[in-house]
Amino acid sequence: MKKVVIIGGGFAGAYAAQHLERDFDVTLIDLKDYFEFTPGILRTIVEPEHIKNIQVLHTHYLKRARFIRAEVKTVTPKYVLFDGKRVPYDYLLICSGSRYHTPFKEKRIVLSTRAEHLRQYYDQLCKAKDILIIGGGVVGVELAAEIATHCKKEKGRGKTITIAHAHDRFLTRNNQKAIDFAERFLTKHGVKIMYNERVMSHNGKTFITESGKKIKADLAFLCTGIQSNSGFMKKHFAKKLNEREQIEVNAFLQVEGSKNIFVCGDVNNSHEEKTAQSAEKQAMIAVENLYRLEQHSAHSTHPAQQSLVAYYPTKKPMVISLGKWCGIFVWGRFTWCGVLPGILKNLVEWKTMIQYR
Ligand SMILES: Cc1cc2nc3c(=O)[nH]c(=O)nc-3n(C[C@H](O)[C@H](O)[C@H](O)COP(=O)(O)OP(=O)(O)OC[C@H]3O[C@@H](n4cnc5c(N)ncnc54)[C@H](O)[C@@H]3O)c2cc1C
Incomplete structure (x- = not known):
C-alpha cells in the first residue's frame, strides 16, 4: 500500500484521512488529538458545555489510519520530520490550516x-x-x-x-x-x-x-x-511560499514541481474567502486527484496530470x-x-x- 501522510486534522485533513484510509497506508499528524468544528467555538465562550458537541478524537473516527500527535517541523521531498523522527511518504497532503488568537484556536493541546x-x-x-x-x-x-x-x-x-x-x-x-x-x-x-x-x-x-x-x-x-501554518516548508520549499506565507498551489492543488504533494484549506494561496467549506471542498478534489494519479500510474501510459480535476475558487x-x-x-x-x-x-x-x- 502506498504511504500517505497528512499534516493537520482540521476540516481538510480529517476529511482526507477518513476518505483515504481504506486504500492507502495513512498517517495523520496533528498538534491536537481531536477534530474541532471551529465555527462553533464562539458559542462555547458563553456555553462552555457546548464544546462536547463540536469535538471528536481523531482516533474515534479513523478506523485504519495511524494518528500521531506531534508538530511537523520540516517537510522534505521524501519525508516529514518531527521530534527527531522521519515519516516517509509516497503522497503528502498538507492541511495545516491557520493560526488564530486564543481561545478560538489553540496549539499543542489535548x-x-x-x-x-x-x-x-x-x-x-x-x-x-x-x-x-x-x-x-x-x-x-x-x-x-x-x-x-x-x-x-x-x-x-x-x-x-x-x-x-x-x-x-x-x-x-x-x-x-x-x-x-x-x-x-x-x-x-x-x-x-x-x-x-x-x-x-x-x-x-x-x-x-x-x-x-x-x-x-x-x-x-x-x-x-489569520496566519498560515507553513513554517515547516521554509527549509526545503521556501520558494513555494508567497508573501503571506501561504503555500502556492497549481489548479490541481499540487505544489508546482511536486506532483505528489497536495495542499488544501487555509494554508494554501487559493484566492477566496478562507472557510471551512472551501477547505473541505479542496480536500475532496485532492483526494480525487490522488486516486487518479494512482490509477494512471497503474494502467496508463498517458501523463497522469492530464486526468486530474481542477479546483476553481468560487464565492460560496x-x-x-x-x-x-x-x-x-x-x-x-x-x-x-x-x-x-x-x-x-x-x-x-x-x-x-x-x-x-
Ligand atoms: C473563530 C472562527 C470562526 C469561524 N467561523 C467560520 C464559519 O462560520 N464558517 C466557515 O466556513 N468558516 C469559519 N471559520 C474558518 C474555518 O474555521 C477555517 O477556514 C477552517 O478551519 C480551515 O480548515 P483547515 O482544515 O484548512 O485548517 P484548520 O481547521 O486550521 O486545521 C489545521 C490543523 O492543522 C494542525 N497543524 C497546524 N500546524 C501543524 C503542524 N506543524 N504539525 C501538525 N499539525 C499541525 C492544527 O492543529 C489543526 O488541527 C472560522 C474560523 C475561526 C477562527
Missing part, C-alpha cells in the same frame, strides 16, 4: 485541557463588566452577538460590550444588506460599535487606539486576521450567526436574514459532526 481552558474564559466572562472585541470581521461580530444575547438571557445587563473596528464599515466583503442587519441587531442588543478605531496597545485594563482614544475593558478578545454561501437563534445567509448579493439562517448554522454544525461520530 481534548480535556481544551475544555478546561474554555471554562476558564467563561468564568472570566461572567466576572467581566466591560468587554472589548477588537476587530469587526465575521468572528468579532458573531462573538459580540453570542455574548450580547447570552447576557440578555442571563440578565447580565450591567455589562458593556464594545467592538473596536479599524475601518469605517464592518463585515467587509459582505453586502450592505447583511452589514445593516448585523449592525441593527448588535445595536439593539446594546453593543457599542466604534468605527475607525484601531487598537494599538494596552496598559493593564486600558486599551489605546491609534487616534488616542482609551477604552476600559476587563476582558478583551482579539478577533483579527456563508452563514453569519447572531446568537443562537438568528443569522444572516449571504451568497454574493443575495441575503436572507432572521431565524431560519440561524437554525441553518446549527444544522451545518450537526451535519459536519455526524460524519465523525
Whole structure:
C-alpha cells in the first residue's frame, strides 16, 4: 500500500484521512488529538458545555489510519520530520490550516485541557463588566452577538460590550444588506460599535487606539486576521511560499514541481474567502486527484496530470450567526436574514459532526 501522510486534522485533513484510509497506508499528524468544528467555538465562550458537541478524537473516527500527535517541523521531498523522527511518504497532503488568537484556536493541546481552558474564559466572562472585541470581521461580530444575547438571557445587563473596528464599515466583503442587519441587531442588543478605531496597545485594563482614544475593558478578545501554518516548508520549499506565507498551489492543488504533494484549506494561496467549506471542498478534489494519479500510474501510459480535476475558487454561501437563534445567509448579493439562517448554522454544525461520530 502506498504511504500517505497528512499534516493537520482540521476540516481538510480529517476529511482526507477518513476518505483515504481504506486504500492507502495513512498517517495523520496533528498538534491536537481531536477534530474541532471551529465555527462553533464562539458559542462555547458563553456555553462552555457546548464544546462536547463540536469535538471528536481523531482516533474515534479513523478506523485504519495511524494518528500521531506531534508538530511537523520540516517537510522534505521524501519525508516529514518531527521530534527527531522521519515519516516517509509516497503522497503528502498538507492541511495545516491557520493560526488564530486564543481561545478560538489553540496549539499543542489535548481534548480535556481544551475544555478546561474554555471554562476558564467563561468564568472570566461572567466576572467581566466591560468587554472589548477588537476587530469587526465575521468572528468579532458573531462573538459580540453570542455574548450580547447570552447576557440578555442571563440578565447580565450591567455589562458593556464594545467592538473596536479599524475601518469605517464592518463585515467587509459582505453586502450592505447583511452589514445593516448585523449592525441593527448588535445595536439593539446594546453593543457599542466604534468605527475607525484601531487598537494599538494596552496598559493593564486600558486599551489605546491609534487616534488616542482609551477604552476600559476587563476582558478583551482579539478577533483579527489569520496566519498560515507553513513554517515547516521554509527549509526545503521556501520558494513555494508567497508573501503571506501561504503555500502556492497549481489548479490541481499540487505544489508546482511536486506532483505528489497536495495542499488544501487555509494554508494554501487559493484566492477566496478562507472557510471551512472551501477547505473541505479542496480536500475532496485532492483526494480525487490522488486516486487518479494512482490509477494512471497503474494502467496508463498517458501523463497522469492530464486526468486530474481542477479546483476553481468560487464565492460560496456563508452563514453569519447572531446568537443562537438568528443569522444572516449571504451568497454574493443575495441575503436572507432572521431565524431560519440561524437554525441553518446549527444544522451545518450537526451535519459536519455526524460524519465523525
Ligand atoms: C473563530 C472562527 C470562526 C469561524 N467561523 C467560520 C464559519 O462560520 N464558517 C466557515 O466556513 N468558516 C469559519 N471559520 C474558518 C474555518 O474555521 C477555517 O477556514 C477552517 O478551519 C480551515 O480548515 P483547515 O482544515 O484548512 O485548517 P484548520 O481547521 O486550521 O486545521 C489545521 C490543523 O492543522 C494542525 N497543524 C497546524 N500546524 C501543524 C503542524 N506543524 N504539525 C501538525 N499539525 C499541525 C492544527 O492543529 C489543526 O488541527 C472560522 C474560523 C475561526 C477562527
